[in-house]
Amino acid sequence: IQSRPKDERPLRMRARLLLLTGDLNGAAADYERLLRLAQPGDAAVLLGYAGVLIALGDLDKAEKMLSDVRGSLGDHPVLKFRQAQIAWRRGHKKALTTLTVFARDNPTDVEAWLERHAAA
Numbered sequence: 001i002q003s004r005p006k007d008e009r010p011l012r013m014r015a016r017l018l019l020l021t022g023d024l025n026g027a028a029a030d031y032e033r034l035l036r037l038a039q040p041g042d043a044a045v046l047l048g049y050a051g052v053l054i055a056l057g058d059l060d061k062a063e064k065m066l067s068d069v070r071g072s073l074g075d076h077p078v079l080k081f082r083q084a085q086i087a088w089r090r091g092h093k094k095a096l097t098t099l100t101v102f103a104r105d106n107p108t109d110v111e112a113w114l115e116r117h118a119a120a
Helices: 008-020 024-037 043-056 059-073 077-089 095-105 110-119
Strands: none
Touching (some): 008 110, 077 110
């Protein structure tokens, strides 16, 4: 990352790994840096950063990010997963079904299974 500071790929990978390992502040810092490096409105960056914000409990800011990408993504499974994460944290028990379906449909997605485990 230091040797190629404008290359987004390793920074994206580290941001995701930091989220998955619970270093939320580190992940947030990487996603904030990615917001400056990536194309404006980069859906992958916004969805990733929204995941960090959800984990940090900043649901309103995460929801705003999701609304920013909704037009370009439509009914994307990751968008629905993020919306379900927010809904679950706001007490909507039906969101558990969406979390479960996403985890089942994406068996290698560590975040999905961690989220499902926490919700259970």
